[in-house]
Amino acid sequence: MKHLIYSLNNIWTIVIFLAFVIVGLLLIFPLYNIFVASFLDNETGVFTLQNYTNILGRRYYRTAIYNSVIVGLSSMVGALIIGIPLAFFTSRYNIKGKSLISTLAILALVSPPFIGAYAWIMMLGSNGWLRLGLESMGISMPTIYGPLGIILVFSLKFYPFVFLLTAGAIRTINVSLEEAAESLGCRPFSKFMRVTLPIIFPAVSTGALLAFVLSLADFGTPSIIGRNFRVLSTLAYNLFTSEMGGNPGLASTVSILLILVSLIFVYIQRRLIRKKDYGSDMLRRPEVKQLSRVSSIPVHALCYLIVFLSSLPSLVVIYNSFRKTSGPVFKSGFGLDSYRRIINDVPDAIFNSFVFSISAVLMIVALGTLIGYTVARKPSILTGFLDSLLMIPYIVPGVVLGLGFIVSFNSKPVVLVGTATIIILVIFVRRLPYSVRSSVSILKQISLGVEEAAISLGASPAKTFLKVTLPLMMPGVFAGAMMAFITAINELSSSIILYVGGTVTMPVRIYLSVLDGEFGTAAALSSILLAATGVAVFAIIHITESDEGVFL
Amino acid sequence: MPPFQQHSRMSTVQLNNLNKKYSDVEALKQFSLEIQSGELFTLLGPSGCGKTTLLRTIAGFNRQDSGTINIDGIGIDNLPAFRRDIGMVFQDYAIFPHMSVGDNIAFGLRNRDVSRQEIKSRVADALETVQLSGLEKRMPNELSGGQQQRVGLARAMVIQPKILLMDEPLSNLDAKLRIELREDIRKIQKKLGTTTIYVTHDQEEALVISDRLCIMRSGQMVQVGTPWEIYKKPADHFVASFVGKMNFFPWPFAGLDFHDLKVPTVIEDLPAKTNVGNESEKLIVGIRPEDVFISNSTAKVKSQVIHLKGTIKNISFSGREAQIHVKLIDGNQLVAHITRPGERLLDEIGKTVQLELPHKSIMFFNNKSGLRR
Numbered sequence: 001m002k003h004l005i006y007s008l009n010n011i012w013t014i015v016i017f018l019a020f021v022i023v024g025l026l027l028i029f030p031l032y033n034i035f036v037a038s039f040l041d042n043e044t045g046v047f048t049l050q051n052y053t054n055i056l057g058r059r060y061y062r063t064a065i066y067n068s069v070i071v072g073l074s075s076m077v078g079a080l081i082i083g084i085p086l087a088f089f090t091s092r093y094n095i096k097g098k099s100l101i102s103t104l105a106i107l108a109l110v111s112p113p114f115i116g117a118y119a120w121i122m123m124l125g126s127n128g129w130l131r132l133g134l135e136s137m138g139i140s141m142p143t144i145y146g147p148l149g150i151i152l153v154f155s156l157k158f159y160p161f162v163f164l165l166t167a168g169a170i171r172t173i174n175v176s177l178e179e180a181a182e183s184l185g186c187r188p189f190s191k192f193m194r195v196t197l198p199i200i201f202p203a204v205s206t207g208a209l210l211a212f213v214l215s216l217a218d219f220g221t222p223s224i225i226g227r228n229f230r231v232l233s234t235l236a237y238n239l240f241t242s243e244m245g246g247n248p249g250l251a252s253t254v255s256i257l258l259i260l261v262s263l264i265f266v267y268i269q270r271r272l273i274r275k276k277d278y279g280s281d282m283l284r285r286p287e288v289k290q291l292s293r294v295s296s297i298p299v300h301a302l303c304y305l306i307v308f309l310s311s312l313p314s315l316v317v318i319y320n321s322f323r324k325t326s327g328p329v330f331k332s333g334f335g336l337d338s339y340r341r342i343i344n345d346v347p348d349a350i351f352n353s354f355v356f357s358i359s360a361v362l363m364i365v366a367l368g369t370l371i372g373y374t375v376a377r378k379p380s381i382l383t384g385f386l387d388s389l390l391m392i393p394y395i396v397p398g399v400v401l402g403l404g405f406i407v408s409f410n411s412k413p414v415v416l417v418g419t420a421t422i423i424i425l426v427i428f429v430r431r432l433p434y435s436v437r438s439s440v441s442i443l444k445q446i447s448l449g450v451e452e453a454a455i456s457l458g459a460s461p462a463k464t465f466l467k468v469t470l471p472l473m474m475p476g477v478f479a480g481a482m483m484a485f486i487t488a489i490n491e492l493s494s495s496i497i498l499y500v501g502g503t504v505t506m507p508v509r510i511y512l513s514v515l516d517g518e519f520g521t522a523a524a525l526s527s528i529l530l531a532a533t534g535v536a537v538f539a540i541i542h543i544t545e546s547d548e549g550v551f552l
Numbered sequence: 553m554p555p556f557q558q559h560s561r562m563s564t565v566q567l568n569n570l571n572k573k574y575s576d577v578e579a580l581k582q583f584s585l586e587i588q589s590g591e592l593f594t595l596l597g598p599s600g601c602g603k604t605t606l607l608r609t610i611a612g613f614n615r616q617d618s619g620t621i622n623i624d625g626i627g628i629d630n631l632p633a634f635r636r637d638i639g640m641v642f643q644d645y646a647i648f649p650h651m652s653v654g655d656n657i658a659f660g661l662r663n664r665d666v667s668r669q670e671i672k673s674r675v676a677d678a679l680e681t682v683q684l685s686g687l688e689k690r691m692p693n694e695l696s697g698g699q700q701q702r703v704g705l706a707r708a709m710v711i712q713p714k715i716l717l718m719d720e721p722l723s724n725l726d727a728k729l730r731i732e733l734r735e736d737i738r739k740i741q742k743k744l745g746t747t748t749i750y751v752t753h754d755q756e757e758a759l760v761i762s763d764r765l766c767i768m769r770s771g772q773m774v775q776v777g778t779p780w781e782i783y784k785k786p787a788d789h790f791v792a793s794f795v796g797k798m799n800f801f802p803w804p805f806a807g808l809d810f811h812d813l814k815v816p817t818v819i820e821d822l823p824a825k826t827n828v829g830n831e832s833e834k835l836i837v838g839i840r841p842e843d844v845f846i847s848n849s850t851a852k853v854k855s856q857v858i859h860l861k862g863t864i865k866n867i868s869f870s871g872r873e874a875q876i877h878v879k880l881i882d883g884n885q886l887v888a889h890i891t892r893p894g895e896r897l898l899d900e901i902g903k904t905v906q907l908e909l910p911h912k913s914i915m916f917f918n919n920k921s922g923l924r925r
Contacts, residue, residue, distance in 0.1 A: 176646035179613050180704075182633040184711060185642040191634070194659075198650040275693075278649040386847030 026429040030404025051253040078155025079211035083162025099307035101358040108310035109160035113488040114220030118394035119313030169203035175286040217397030219493035255400040320523035338524035349509040356490035360427040372439020398493030442476025475544040561588035570619035579605040588631035597768035639708030660711035678706035803835040834919035841889035843913035852860035858909040
């Protein structure tokens with residue numbers, strides 16, 4: 001018995017040790033290799049600054065940096081413009097169907113990112129039905145291709161970050177502050193700009209930062225609709241996989257720059273919100289106000305237009321998946337042609353996607369829960385450090401980590417390139433933080449007193465963890481697992497670099513199909529992804545009763 | 553020299569038949585009141601009595617269902633809060649956390665067309681008035697709760713509003729600060745002369761700070777008067793028990809053994825108004841603990857005093873005073889309040905004593921309506 005208790009204390013040490021090994025091997029080591037590679041000459045392997053001078057010196061490459069930042073910032077502004085009003089109206093006024101609105105926003109957020117690009121091609125591509133339809137009415141629309149299209153897709157894709165975070169903050173602001181402004185003669189709009197917005201700035205800017213970082217990291221969208229518009233993520237990919245022989249040195253340099261740009265913006269945001277935590281325990285929460293009849297209609301219209309536009313890609317994809325096709329061409333009428341085709345032609349992609357994601361999720365849950373427990377319950381310098389290391393996957397784009405894996409696991413003793421393992425591992429390490437974070441956040445809600453009570457009643461620490469703590473953690477663990485699953489099954493940017501013929505996944509297949517003009521196949525595969533995603537979202541909402549924060 | 557005296561505005565407030573209903577709770581019922589210019593008027597009542605609703609309705613944060621609010625005879629019912637020109641001090645201070653003390657105070661002035669120069673001098677004056685000179689550049693999180701509320705006060709009065717509303721401004725402060733700040737609030741209010749409506753549930757605070765106060769219960773006014781009137785002449789059982797402490801016991805037409813009401817205590821000796829003692833009307837006697845005197849059980853009887861015998865059950869000592877709980881023979885308990893309690897006080901528990909209730913201190917309340925006779 002005594003031995004067991006002793007060994008349990010050791011278990012947490014082992015967990016911490018294991019976590020450091022894994023993070024070190026799967027995160028730090030690949031990134032380190034990328035970093036090193038960016039300073040090496042491809043041919044000779046000697047130290048050089050050539051790659052950096054090349055990238056920064058040539059206009060061709062510099063444009064990509066510039067484009068990435070512009071697209072990121074514009075998408076961020078777009079997400080703010082869409083997300084803030086939606087958050088404000090739905091949290092302050094009696095908007096009908098609020099939960100529908102936030103569910104649609106959540107679905108838009110977690111749906112596969114490249115679906116947006118694909119669907120907008122169907123609508124506003126050269127032969128897009130919306131564009132042609134409008135043209136026949138005499139309204140000429142630009143095509144979706146190019147920077148504006150990317151910004152549109154990103155804004156509609158990432159606004160839910162701003163929306164969910166802002167709504168949470170607006171709902172919990174101390175309403176006395178707004179009333180004070182009012183009693184001091186401040187008009188409603190000026191009150192919002194001068195008092196409400198500055199106070200919720202930490203939440204809003206976090207949403208904005210997420211929109212920026214993810215726009216910067218996204219590979220699928222600019223790759224599908226960017227055409228000749230280069231951004232850093234597509235540049236890194238192209239440099240690496242170029243048909244004229246990849247240039248790992250330059251690709252690594254671009255990757256480092258990509259991380260650097262993200263880090264700069266993370267740093268700026270952190271600086272801006274420093275000392276701006278205006279949380280207060282003396283809260284009077286704002287009331288939900290009735291809209292006047294006159295303003296009710298336009299406000300409802302605006303809210304529903306936003307979530308409709310952001311759900312439109314999914315609708316288009318599902319609709320297209322049921323259209324009759326002949327080869328790659330859509331015909332009139334409905335049928336299951338596309339589904340038949342994917343089952344015949346690419347069953348391996350479907351199979352791989354589920355196997356890879358589920359394997360990764362099982363590993364994520366097992367380790368993530370334990371790490372979460374140590375971070376929340378055994379605070380120390382080590383666990384604190386571990387916690388910050390686990391922020392890295394949020395900043396490192398999938399393309400970059402994929403490159404890192406190739407560079408790191410391509411030579412003896414560990415040759416993983418081309419295996420399923422490498423894809424599972426990259427998913428595992430990228431999505432591990434979801435499980436850790438949801439475990440930590442649920443543990444914050446579980447009183448330490450419950451565990452202490454169990455121990456004081458004679459339960460051993462092991463028994464306490466298994467019989468008391470773990471069952472109480474289940475909702476959080478499950479929600480984290482589902483979020484990990486959603487992001488795992490929709491993962492494109494790292495697998496596009498790591499896949500080989502036998503390890504193709506649905507997102508990769510969709511990407512390739514879209515490039516090949518196989519829109520029916522892409523639609524059917526995307527619909528399967530959407531269905532899997534929808535089921536997971538449904539499970540989170542209805543089984544765990546988690547709040548919307550879990551989706552961020 | 554009081555900084556704002558030459559600018560101060562004195563306004564009267566009339567509330568006419570205000571009604572406000574929240575789902576099924578009537579927060580205000582036919583509420584009418586007139587507040588004189590320049591007075592510090594307090595709304596006092598237990599939580600849920602509608603006092604905060606009333607204040608927020610005056611401020612314009614919620615709208616009454618019916619009735620009107622006039623300031624200086626002019627209806628303000630259709631003005632939104634930001635155009636009412638009413639200053640407000642909040643329970644949770646509501647200091648803008650992202651602005652310095654100076655910016656907080658200047659906030660309202662910047663919404664009005666006040667020149668930069670004037671803003672500067674008025675902010676400085678306001679800071680001086682609330683004794684925070686020199687803290688202009690501080691951020692709110694560097695201030696104590698008491699200092700924050702001083703900023704709240706300065707911010708509300710610097711705009712020289714027609715009226716000033718204070719919503720339990722001291723309830724989040726600790727006891728010592730509360731006393732300090734309430735005296736300052738009264739001083740400043742008298743200096744500026746701004747008509748002020750003050751909400752509190754703390755009866756002692758209300759008595760100390762107010763020129764007049766209104767006791768509210770379930771959305772209705774129970775009594776309006778000066779602190780002295782409210783304390784000494786409570787309109788009914790509720791006011792008497794809510795403001796200050798009060799002993800109540802049924803008037804012993806039924807029950808109490810008359811032998812314990814020693815001579816010369818007979819009904820005819822009591823104040824004339826109690827003579828209405830018609831048989832069917834049951835009365836309740838009320839007397840403040842500080843009006844109950846304790847004497848030796850063998851002490852001489854006095855005229856114009858009711859004498860009751862009882863046993864000391866408990867004594868609670870709170871420093872400058874002590875509450876003596878005495879159980880009467882009929883089982884009722886009375887509390888006597890003595891100042892400067894002696895050292896051997898606790899030895900007295902269990903002793904039989906005589907309580908002396910001077911006629912002039914006794915109040916009578918109708919058992920049914922609760923009204924004072």
